[in-house]
Amino acid sequence: MARPVLPLYALQVFEVAARTLSFTRAAEELFITQSAVSKQISQLETQLGYPLFHRQVRKLTLSAQGEVLLPYVTRALATLEKGLEATGRSVKNRLRLKAPSCASRWLLGEVREFAREHPEIEVEVTSAHAHDINFAREPFDLAVVFVPLPSANLSLTPLFIEQLTPVLTPALSEQVGVPLTTPSALTHYPLLHPSRDKRDWTQWLEAVGASEIGVASGQIFETLDQAMSAALQGFGVSIADVTLLKDELAHGAVLAPFDQLLLTGCGYALARPPADKASAAAMLMHDWLLARHRVEPEAMKSGLVSLAATVAG
Structure with a gap:
């Protein structure tokens, strides 16, 4: 059986008129005219099939049916109001973040830390x-x-710069049995490419003076995250961003056998909408992330740097 359509606005008008026992005061409270109040009540009575008020000269009283209906309407409107307040709090305290798939690994760790400090805010991360x-x-x-x-875009604030170097699992290194003491030893290992143009391997090899090593062979992936995940599973040696694999490197899940890090001149930045359109929760997390990771202008450069020096710093 289909549920009847409830005349919610008319019931709201009824509640105010019944509480004040005055169409005039009801009109003032609802910011409508007295005739509009009278019209809503008349239409509601017609729909229900019984009177809700006894209209007398200079006096308004509830009918028997109105007396029965009023407490139910009052409770129902109060419940609806609480539901709307709860929904508003939920939306206000929910943050939706977007990140490239390769950066999601890093961002999820940050979200966990943020949640410990601000458990009242729900954060959703979408990878793309x-x-x-x-x-x-x-x-x-x-x-x-x-x-x-x-970046010339003032709405973007750098979080960390891209720092690339080859990585592999200790198990793969042991299996191949050729120490990666020089880039030339890479010819004994399967290379994993984070993109079809193989630019990351090409750039790193050129920077370390080993451009003679061919990059024609090797498995190709669509994203850096996919290639790094394959390296973590022992499929080969992948170029990786050391910030994105910070925990895995620290725990020895993967090795970075070379001391040379390539700073590509690119990096990851935090974007936000205009301040007048950003929620309080968004600005809170925005400032929290920048306090932890903001990159100073002098650090934004390209070229080779020492991995050991970077870790020590």
Whole structure:
């Protein structure tokens, strides 16, 4: 059986008129005219099939049916109001973040830390292949984007710079049995490519003076995250960003056999909508992330640096 359509606005008007016992005061409280109040009550009575008020000269009283109905309407409107308040709190305290799939690994760790300090805020992370954001079209409160650094876009604040170096598992190193003491030893290992153009391997090998090593062979992946995950499973040697694999490197799950880190001149930045359109929760997490990771301008450079020096720093 279909549920009848409830005349919610008319019931709200009834509740105010019944509480004040005055169409005039009801009109003032609801910011409508007295005739509008009278019309809503008359239509409601017609729909219900019985009178709700006794209309007398200068006096308004509830009918027997009105007396029965009023407490139910009062409780129902109060329940609806509580539901709307709860929904508003839920939306206010929910954050939706977008990040490239490769950066999601890093961002999820940050979200865990943020949740410990701010358990009242619910954070959702969406991974995407796209490295950009359009807040006017996409339903996100903050986004991590991959861009050249420094960026001319004032709404972007750098979080960390891209630092690439080869990585592999200790088990694969033991299995192949050829120590990676020099880049030339890479010819004994399967290479994993984070992109079809193989630019990451090409750039790193050129930077360390080993461009003669061919990159034609090896498995190709769609994203850096996929290639790094394959390296973690022992499928080969992948170029990796040491920030994104910080925990795995620290715990020995993967090795970075070479001391050379390539700073590509790109990095990951935090994007937010205009301040007047950003929620309080979004600005809270925005400032929290920048306090932990903001990159100073002098650190935004390209070229080779020492992995050992970077870790020590």
